[in-house]
Amino acid sequence: MKYVRFRKDDEVYFGVLKGDSITQLDGDYIKGETRPLSTEFALGEVEVLTPVVPGQVIGIGLNYELHAKETGKPIPEEPMMFMASPSAIVAHETDIELPSIDHRIDYEAELVIVIGEEAKNLKKDEALSYIFGYTVGNDVSDRDLQKKDGQFTRAKSFGTFKPLGPVIETELDPNNVPIQLKLNGEVKQKSNTNDLIHDIAELVVKVTEVMTLMPGDVIYTGTPSGVGPLSPRDVVEAEVDGIGILRNRVK
Incomplete structure (x- = not known):
């Protein structure tokens, strides 16, 4: 599974990437279990961020x-x-x-x-x-x-x-x-x-x-x-x- 962190309209989201479509998740996949929401984004319409913000x-x-x-x-x-x-x-x-x-x-x-x-x-x-x-x-x-x-x-x-x-x-x-x-x-x-x-x-x-x-x-x-x-x-x-x-x- 491909996880992606992205920005859309000045908001940061977490999602799962399939092809060129991102299904939004209800939270940060690194912090614990998440579930998919009904919201989807086209990959070309968002800004892809680093998939994680590491402490080390x-x-x-x-x-x-x-x-x-x-x-x-x-x-x-x-x-x-x-x-x-x-x-x-x-x-x-x-x-x-x-x-x-x-x-x-x-x-x-x-x-x-x-x-x-x-x-x-x-x-x-x-x-x-x-x-x-x-x-x-x-x-x-x-x-x-x-x-x-x-x-x-x-x-x-x-x-x-x-x-x-x-x-x-x-x-x-x-x-x-x-x-x-x-x-x-x-x-x-x-x-x-x-x-x-x-x-x-x-x-x-x-x-x-x-x-x-x-x-x-x-x-x-x-x-x-x-x-x-x-x-x-x-x-x-x-x-x-x-x-x-x-x-x-x-x-």
């Missing part, structure tokens, strides 16, 4: 073997975690703003986990049951600041650096799904999550060993090889089969 944004670095190799870094024995500011989250069709055209600022297509229940110290056989669903992310990163700082927070937390959406899909095999990214219509990244070094359940387990995850928190699960720089006026499209295309323009 966790990222995983170097989680595809070929990406680790292209950076010249060793494959992590455990998931390499970092945090980014929730204020960096923006929606499908929102502009990405580059704070400096002199810095190398890269795109990174990613499958994103959306947490559905409070989670702490989970075991691997139960981890997937704490996930509400999955969406698409673009982990935009300032490489100059990443290298300068020796850690990721500043490089990945600028406003608009974490596009997310357009929907949350609840029926997906997260460990075997194609992922790709197009830049101005040209495929730059193309892989499958079956190439993840640390699979989805393991990521949730390792994160919850460190911190408590709450409903709506998100985990960016890592990017395949083929990362590259963004430039003004670029159009970048991250896609995960079964979820959809997250499209953003570079301002």
Whole structure:
């Protein structure tokens, strides 16, 4: 099922997307059970928002073997975690703003986990049951600041650096799904999550060993090889089969 959060006439709604039609729900799907209402909206008549407003944004670095190799870094024995500011989250069709055209600022297509229940110290056989669903992310990163700082927070937390959406899909095999990214219509990244070094359940387990995850928190699960720089006026499209295309323009 595809869940979508959207705005119509200055009001924010939650709904289920089927084709190009949205059936409104009576509340926030992240906060608990919801029921469909009789109200329907055409997708083209609404503004699609981020499908969730996370309290915490966790990222995983170097989680595809070929990406680790292209950076010249060793494959992590455990998931390499970092945090980014929730204020960096923006929606499908929102502009990405580059704070400096002199810095190398890269795109990174990613499958994103959306947490559905409070989670702490989970075991691997139960981890997937704490996930509400999955969406698409673009982990935009300032490489100059990443290298300068020796850690990721500043490089990945600028406003608009974490596009997310357009929907949350609840029926997906997260460990075997194609992922790709197009830049101005040209495929730059193309892989499958079956190439993840640390699979989805393991990521949730390792994160919850460190911190408590709450409903709506998100985990960016890592990017395949083929990362590259963004430039003004670029159009970048991250896609995960079964979820959809997250499209953003570079301002």
